[in-house]
Amino acid sequence: MPSVFVLIKSTILSLSLEIYVVNESYYGVNTQ
Secondary structure: OHHHHHHHHHHHHHHHHHHHHHHHHHHHHHHO
16 A cells, blocks of 8 residues: 555656646746
8 A cells, every 4th residue: 555655646746846847948938
């Protein structure tokens, strides 16, 4: 069970990081 929770948590973290990077690059290009 804990391994499944860790897997889900890491997936959510990587997705959040990916979305953050995409938003940063998109808005960074947009504002400049």
